[in-house]
Amino acid sequence: MDILVFAEQREGKLKKTAYEVVSVGRSLTDESNGKLTAVIVGYNIKNISKELGKFGASNILVADDERLDKFVPSAYSRVVSSIIKNKNPDVVLFPFSSMGKDLMPSVAARLGVSAASDCTKVEISDGEIICHRPVYSGKAVAKVSFSNKPAVISLRPNTFSITEKPVSPNITEVEIELSPNDFLTIIKEIVSAESKRPDLTEADIIVAGGRGIGGSEKFSILEELADLLGAAVGASRSAVDAGWRPQKDQVGQTGKTVSPDLYIACGISGAIQHIAGISSAKYIVAINNDTEAPIFKVADYGIVGDLFEVVPAIIGELKNVP
Amino acid sequence: MNIVVCVKNVPDSETRIKILSDGVSIDESMIKFDTNPHDEYALEAAAQLKEKLGGEVTAICLGDDNATSTIKRCLACGADNAIHLVAQNSRMADSLVVAQALANEIKNISFDIILCGKQSSDTDSHLVGGLVAQILNIPCISMVNEISVSDKKVAASRDVEGAKEILECSLPCLLTAEKGLNKPRYPSLRDIMKAKKKEIKRKEIMLNQGGIEILSMEYPPPRNEGKIVGEGPEAVSELIKLLKEEAKVL
Numbered sequence: 184m185d186i187l188v189f190a191e192q193r194e195g196k197l198k199k200t201a202y203e204v205v206s207v208g209r210s211l212t213d214e215s216n217g218k219l220t221a222v223i224v225g226y227n228i229k230n231i232s233k234e235l236g237k238f239g240a241s242n243i244l245v246a247d248d249e250r251l252d253k254f255v256p257s258a259y260s261r262v263v264s265s266i267i268k269n270k271n272p273d274v275v276l277f278p279f280s281s282m283g284k285d286l287m288p289s290v291a292a293r294l295g296v297s298a299a300s301d302c303t304k305v306e307i308s309d310g311e312i313i314c315h316r317p318v319y320s321g322k323a324v325a326k327v328s329f330s331n332k333p334a335v336i337s338l339r340p341n342t343f344s345i346t347e348k349p350v351s352p353n354i355t356e357v358e359i360e361l362s363p364n365d366f367l368t369i370i371k372e373i374v375s376a377e378s379k380r381p382d383l384t385e386a387d388i389i390v391a392g393g394r395g396i397g398g399s400e401k402f403s404i405l406e407e408l409a410d411l412l413g414a415a416v417g418a419s420r421s422a423v424d425a426g427w428r429p430q431k432d433q434v435g436q437t438g439k440t441v442s443p444d445l446y447i448a449c450g451i452s453g454a455i456q457h458i459a460g461i462s463s464a465k466y467i468v469a470i471n472n473d474t475e476a477p478i479f480k481v482a483d484y485g486i487v488g489d490l491f492e493v494v495p496a497i498i499g500e501l502k503n504v505p
Numbered sequence: 506m507n508i509v510v511c512v513k514n515v516p517d518s519e520t521r522i523k524i525l526s527d528g529v530s531i532d533e534s535m536i537k538f539d540t541n542p543h544d545e546y547a548l549e550a551a552a553q554l555k556e557k558l559g560g561e562v563t564a565i566c567l568g569d570d571n572a573t574s575t576i577k578r579c580l581a582c583g584a585d586n587a588i589h590l591v592a593q594n595s596r597m598a599d600s601l602v603v604a605q606a607l608a609n610e611i612k613n614i615s616f617d618i619i620l621c622g623k624q625s626s627d628t629d630s631h632l633v634g635g636l637v638a639q640i641l642n643i644p645c646i647s648m649v650n651e652i653s654v655s656d657k658k659v660a661a662s663r664d665v666e667g668a669k670e671i672l673e674c675s676l677p678c679l680l681t682a683e684k685g686l687n688k689p690r691y692p693s694l695r696d697i698m699k700a701k702k703k704e705i706k707r708k709e710i711m712l713n714q715g716g717i718e719i720l721s722m723e724y725p726p727p728r729n730e731g732k733i734v735g736e737g738p739e740a741v742s743e744l745i746k747l748l749k750e751e752a753k754v755l
């Protein structure tokens with residue numbers, strides 16, 4: 184099977200999802216004796232594209248153009264879909280990141296094919312590609328296949344493992360045709376987040392707080408723990424709706440779906456809509472003063488107690504250990 | 506300012522999902538259906554733009570008879586007109602097919618803005634908005650949390666990984682709504698009574714053939730049995746030990 188993957192970069196830095204899609208693409212092509220092509224789009228990115236070779240990207244197509252410096256959805260979609268039309272792969276992989284969420288529908292519509300989003304597993308069975316997608320807030324998993332070519336698929340970030348498989352890649356620059364029509368949307372302004380903490384969808388560890396925190400200033404205790412662990416800070420909907428945290432911190436059905444190695448829920452009861460966002464977390468720790476809180480049913484480890492005593496104790500313990 | 510809002514009818518978030526013996530569909534007899542949460546933000550944004558700039562709001566929904574209550578709610582919450590597209594087995598139709606059906610109907614309407622939710626809460630594809638925009642060949646700004654309209658132009662902001670972006674495009678365009686864009690209103694009794702007089706245009710349509718086949722549905726594997734490590738700060742040492750040695754995540 185010939186597989187084409189979209190390797191995301193922003194500001195000249197490859198995103199973690201770029202390694203994830205390349206790793207998945209590599210293992211699927213190896214299994215089916217196919218060819219793997221990684222596509223990277225941006226400006227002044229030839230250098231970083233090489234890094235993808237470490238994960239088995241044997242062919243790398245670079246779309247390098249000043250007009251592609253910032254992510255303009257319509258222009259990127261035009262470039263990526265013309266590459267796909269030209270290469271005619273069997274499968275196309277995107278990350279289910281903000282960029283992937285913009286690109287995939289636009290590319291699929293240009294190709295006139297259906298797509299499968301937010302997949303947590305992709306396998307080949309009897310020569311067919313099959314995707315596993317959590318649906319109904321994670322209450323079921325659907326397996327879907329494609330009757331159109333290419334199969335256009337996006338992968339849930341932080342869910343697939345990254346595997347090193349060094350090759351020396353063929354790097355080719357593609358010719359770019361863009362017209363003013365491809366710039367229907369323009370970027371007026373990009374304000375980088377002040378926080379140095381990782382994004383929720385990319386973080387290995389998340390420290391999250393709910394109504395039990397009791398106020399915006401009291402989140403500082405979670406921030407301290409998060410910074411000690413290099414973690415992101417998340418919040419329940421109650422904490423967001425109370426105005427204690429910004430919307431982008433919300434985890435759950437109407438917030439973000441996260442897949443960290445470790446999710447530490449502090450003062451969160453564990454409502455079904457919150458659990459919907461953390462079911463692909465590898466380990467869940469719950470700190471709650473109510474033994475009956477439903478969060479303990481999904482937590483791997485729980486501590487019953489006042490979070491304002493337990494969290495400082497964790498911070499103390501972590502600081503003590505060299 | 507004429508605005509079209511795409512609204513999906515979805516199982517309520519508390520609903521228990523029971524997979525039927527055919528292995529591909531769910532038991533809908535027990536399910537309470539509701540408006541897709543993100544579509545409420547889309548509809549509220551449309552209602553507010555109309556109140557400011559005039560014009561009409563049309564709600565459009567592809568769905569079965571379960572969708573009627575959702576459509577009525579739209580009419581009570583700011584929509585002037587509603588179109589109910591009805592097709593066989595529309596819940597299984599894939600996102601491209603749904604987008605083609607919506608676009609095919611919307612192109613007959615004179616609109617300035619199409620508003621969608623950023624994603625549906627049942628199948629979470631995050632596709633239909635972007636597909637409709639591309640099919641109609643109009644600009645699209647997704648996941649917006651602020652909208653301002655002036656001079657035939659829209660500026661909208663959104664949060665992406667590590668940054669806030671402000672994008673701009675000309676009208677007509679499509680926007681998809683993020684939670685936090687506004688606070689959706691509750692309809693008053695008067696709004697509900699007034700909505701009863703508004704017409705729902707019901708249209709039976711044929712859907713295109715899709716490119717996705719649902720092979721099976723399964724329950725997710727249960728999470729490992731968890732344990733309570735202990736009570737209060739005394740349990741912390743043990744927790745850290747488990748995270749380091751058993752889970753190996755620290």
Ligand SMILES: Cc1cc2nc3c(=O)[nH]c(=O)nc-3n(C[C@H](O)[C@H](O)[C@@H](O)COP(=O)(O)OP(=O)(O)OC[C@H]3O[C@@H](n4cnc5c(N)ncnc54)[C@H](O)[C@@H]3O)c2cc1C
Nearest residue numbers: 299511512567599600621622624625628629630631632633
């Ligand atoms: C178990 C299962 C698995 C599925 N897997 C896939 C799959 O892998 N790929 C695929 O293409 N389809 C799939 N479908 C079908 C598809 O999800 C839905 O049928 C279709 O309605 C689109 O939903 P969505 O999740 O893509 O919507 P999204 O793209 O997440 O919805 C975004 C917005 O589009 C608008 N919208 C969506 N649907 C409608 C509607 N019916 N009427 C009006 N506005 C609407 C709303 O504004 C909504 O907020 C699956 C369906 C089921 C039941």
Ligand SMILES: Cc1cc2nc3c(=O)[nH]c(=O)nc-3n(C[C@H](O)[C@H](O)[C@H](O)COP(=O)(O)OP(=O)(O)OC[C@H]3O[C@@H](n4cnc5c(N)ncnc54)[C@H](O)[C@@H]3O)c2cc1C
Nearest residue numbers: 393394395419420435436437438450451452457472473490
């Ligand atoms: C359509 C829909 C979508 C939704 N989407 C989301 C979503 O995306 N994300 C989300 O989170 N919710 C969502 N919700 C809301 C959800 O149903 C719950 O209301 C919400 O998750 C509760 O937040 P919470 O756990 O912080 O608050 P609560 O349920 O009030 O829980 C607070 C917990 O803190 C504990 N506590 C209090 N003080 C302390 C202390 N000092 N030490 C330790 N523990 C303490 C309490 O025992 C309690 O368990 C949605 C709801 C609906 C209807």
